Amino acid sequence: MRLWPVLPTLVCSCSLGFTVSLGAAPVSRYVDSYYPTRPDGELRLNYYYDRTGRWVKFSDWVPVKRHRIEPAFFEDFYGLYGLPPAYNTEEIKESIYYLTMALSSRFKHQRGALCEIKNEAEYHKYRSMMYMQTNLLIMRMFLRLGSMYDKRFLYSHDLDVADDLTVSFRIAKAYYEQAKPYWELAKKYAVQASQHRFELDLPGIESERFNIISGKTNFERIIDRHIVDVSAKIEVADSFVAREGSPRPVKQAMQRDIETMYDPSFTNEPISAPRLSPHLSEPPLFPGEP
Numbered sequence: 001m002r003l004w005p006v007l008p009t010l011v012c013s014c015s016l017g018f019t020v021s022l023g024a025a026p027v028s029r030y031v032d033s034y035y036p037t038r039p040d041g042e043l044r045l046n047y048y049y050d051r052t053g054r055w056v057k058f059s060d061w062v063p064v065k066r067h068r069i070e071p072a073f074f075e076d077f078y079g080l081y082g083l084p085p086a087y088n089t090e091e092i093k094e095s096i097y098y099l100t101m102a103l104s105s106r107f108k109h110q111r112g113a114l115c116e117i118k119n120e121a122e123y124h125k126y127r128s129m130m131y132m133q134t135n136l137l138i139m140r141m142f143l144r145l146g147s148m149y150d151k152r153f154l155y156s157h158d159l160d161v162a163d164d165l166t167v168s169f170r171i172a173k174a175y176y177e178q179a180k181p182y183w184e185l186a187k188k189y190a191v192q193a194s195q196h197r198f199e200l201d202l203p204g205i206e207s208e209r210f211n212i213i214s215g216k217t218n219f220e221r222i223i224d225r226h227i228v229d230v231s232a233k234i235e236v237a238d239s240f241v242a243r244e245g246s247p248r249p250v251k252q253a254m255q256r257d258i259e260t261m262y263d264p265s266f267t268n269e270p271i272s273a274p275r276l277s278p279h280l281s282e283p284p285l286f287p288g289e290p
Contacts, residue, residue: 077102115201125196132189139182146175163246166237
């Protein structure tokens with residue numbers, strides 16, 4: 001912040017018939033009288049001025065609400081979807097939320113579509129393809145969520161925490177099963193969009209539609225394979241826990257190790273002056289010096 005020096009009050013009359021007060025800084029006719037300008041009358045348009053004479057950057061003064069996005073249409077929520085290269089469960093669930101909100105929102109006018117729309121037939125295919133793509137993305141998000149609670153391979157040493165794996169595998173299976181309805185909806189809208197024998201200026205989504213119709217993309221087989229695999233892992237973990245008991249003895253031992261890391265009888269010694277070890281003391285440089 002910068003504070004302009006306060007000048008003594010001085011009133012002068014100009015030949016044009018108005019009076020200028022230099023004590024409170026002249027007020028420009030382009031700015032509301034509530035905001036005084038610099039004493040010499042110069043106005044910097046990228047700053048605003050308050051009654052104390054301080055000046056702040058205009059970008060810092062603009063209300064925050066003007067910079068916020070208020071999504072209301074399908075295209076608005078669809079544009080908010082996105083995942084960083086390294087994502088976690090919260091970011092995946094956030095993307096699912098935006099895509100689900102897009103499905104429950106109405107589309108913009110044809111002028112605001114994501115591609116050029118010329119007639120009603122193109123607008124109908126555009127909406128069908130966007131519904132297909134959105135359901136396909138939600139399905140992929142649920143598969144990603146399931147993979148974060150699943151294991152590709154179950155080794156023997158993983159069964160040391162088998163009681164935890166039984167819960168994690170069931171969560172993964174629930175996410176895999178939740179992805180199946182969205183795949184069915186994606187196929188439905190792909191067939192609906194394929195009734196029109198022309199293509200829109202959405203090449204990536206058009207390729208997805210063609211792959212679904214031709215059978216090249218078949219996520220039903222992929223989802224079923226994930227469910228079968230995780231069900232087999234659940235059976236192995238459940239049988240191991242039923243045989244060994246829960247919680248596992250190794251897990252109890254790990255808990256005891258953690259608890260014994262901290263000795264409650266330990267007391268902190270008072271801080272004393274540092275002492276140099278005798279074998280590290282150096283002889284004086286000159287004889288007779290301490």
